[in-house]
Amino acid sequence: MPQTTTINVGLIGVGTVGAGVARALLEKRRMLEQRIGARLVLRRACDKEFRRRRGVRLPPSVTTTDASKVLRDPDIHVVVELIGGIEPARTLILEALRRGKHVVTANKALLAHAGRELFAAARRANVDLYFEAAVGGGIPIIKALREGLIANELDAILGIVNGTSNYVLTQMREKRLSFHEALLEAKHHGYAERNPALDISGGDAAHKLAILTLLGFGVQVRLSDIHVEGISSISQADIQYADELGYCIKPLAIAKQVDHELELRVHPTLLAKTHLLANVNGVYNAVYVHGDMVGAELFYGRGAGQGPAASSVVSDIADIARNIVTGIAPRMPLLPHRHRGIRRLRRMGAVETRYYMRFMATDKPGVLARIAGVLGRHHISIASVHQKERRAARIVPVVMMTHEAREADMRRALQAIDRLGFVKHPTVAIRTEAPRYK
Template sequence: MPSINIGVIGFGTVGEGVVRALLGKPQFLEKRIGARLVLKAVCDRDLSRKREVKVDRGILTTDVNKILHSPDIRIVVELIGGVHPAKEFILEAFRRGKHVVTANKALLAECGKEIFEAAKRANVDLYFEASVGGGIPIIKALRESLCANHIDTMLGIVNGTSNYILSAMSEESLSFNQALAEAKKKGYAERNPALDIEGFDSAHKLAILTLLGFGKSVDLSDIYVEGIEDISLSDIRYAQDLGYVIKLLAIAKNIDGCLEARVQPTLLSREHLLSNVKGVYNAIYVHSDLAGGTLFYGRGAGSKPAASSVLGDIIDVARNIKNDSINRVPVYVEDRTIRKLRAFSETESRYYLRLSVIDKPGCLAMIARILGRHGISIASVVQKERKQAKIVPVVMMLHDAKERNVRQALDQINRLSAIKKKTVAIRVER
């Protein structure tokens, strides 16, 4: 039985999960590959912290070159995250003819094209299933299973922290800050949760999904990003009354050869399968010409789900090594029919508006007139019970409207003397 040697860089939460699975079921993995996986080295800056898996001291190292320069290590597993020095490590591994498995979404979102081209030039494999959706095999689905399809829409709940917070607000009637505190207590939010709740982690994942699903490399700066930090419990309640749930969605669409990519809190009908994805779970909905609507659901983070994806990738690469079929599947196929990115201001959706209006006659008419002047029509209006002296919340659902028109109309509406707070606007997906 041939052996394939592996080096793991990064012995944190995911690294522990990968090492535990590699050491814990050697025969199980061996039978699936027809080769033995041998863990040759595990590298981390800090080896003093106690880990939940026992590793032979001889394979632990703080020197990354013990892995990168080792002639007999074939697969390098990069699990340190972040752009630097992960990028340098991966490029060095490529130069030395090593295949790489990584979970690094930030790196692939920021330098994906460069990394993918370097792998191709070096004629090595690069697999990255754990970079999006934890244990959900969405990367393989896009690269292989669905690859005869023209995809038109991807909607993803790809950040567990945000989804946990929105679920807790919705189900336990917590405020945003209470829900965030609970998420931190349970270990679902980091001490500095900005990357998650402000939507940038979702944007990283969306950049990867967009490259694979649409064959188009999108600059992170071209993705419109709006987080959940301004979502209030009252908007969640009003949405519920109307039959909707609020989710943080990563959205990419190809509309007539024009690509849209954005991350935003979104109202979803309670009938939409994504609206039932709760807590730290993730899900990605993909719509395409042949398969129609498909959905992939699972645990979006955590040691074991990430290990499932990393191990799946290691097995894939090992099968390629054993069969001498490196680069069997192109990372992505560029689609030259996509002409351009649609500017966010040009995107169209339905909208939920919550206006804080002084309770006096003629107000609604004024608001409706301004919307009408911008070509925006109202689908429904609910005036809520009076909350504070004279100020009432008015909830409106708009028909499809262009973002730019809505912004311009809201600028005018917010300047009305009858409007007492900045109007809340949340987009709606079908």
């Protein structure tokens, strides 16, 4: 019988995800060996200290506080970076690649900031760099885009890829909480970090969108190419009015090909309740993909947490182990084919969507006509108007849905409307996303 190959793994960062990976490698050793056809051995696990309980029993011979013991060990085949952040993660990964080690990371921030440099280094070293856990936690969306959908040219990727934002908006809708109350609840249940700024601002979703865009469209983008808005401006009133009109508000990351241009944006979005993504609630994530051959597909699951993220990291280690065993590492090209239909990125001002708008105006005759006049002058046509109950003395909320309008026209119209004397609060405008991909 041929001897089973041993693949030695070096782990840097034994925090939430790292501890889950270590546990799976130790506790599921036999199952993984049978499924992979190679024995995965956790040879070194590095962290800043090991006094803290981490929910995994690591043999003392394995632990170290010195990352160079992982990088310099000639017997380690795969280095798994799970410390997060830009530095020293970037330097550690580059060093591992330079030393000819395959690398697995879950670090979306690093990939979004320095992906180009890391992919080039992996190519030079002729090794694999895998990152399934960087987007969608336990959802195998990276593998789906790289492998399962390889025959497709995509025209859209729409994702709910930040569980914290989705949880907050879900709680606001289901329990009628304010944004701040919902965020407190998210923190209480461990669904938001102590400093949730990157999640709430849309920054984390933008990191993930940059990665999805690279894989789905073959386009390497800078974070500054993505229009990003967070969810903190969403009010309970808008959630209720949207609900009455048959919509919910979701934190969406959008990469979409329109007329040979690629739109890239992250913002709260009105979705019809019948939209496939409308029922993705709480901390769940989902990525909706439309390809020229498969049509629409939806990938759904837990976007974060120890189990889901570690599940994806172990799947990357297993892929690399198989590649090594079969002599085909590195297997996947890191810079996918650029979508032939895309000539350039679309300027945000040229993006066209339908809008939900809420005006807070003094309750007097002629108000609606004046607002409609401004919109008309900016080429924005109104699909429906809904006057709501008075909220404060003589101030009424007026909610409108528009037909498709250009972003630049909408911005100019909003400036003009907010200068009208009877408009008492800045007007709210939220983009909608039509379920046009069936």
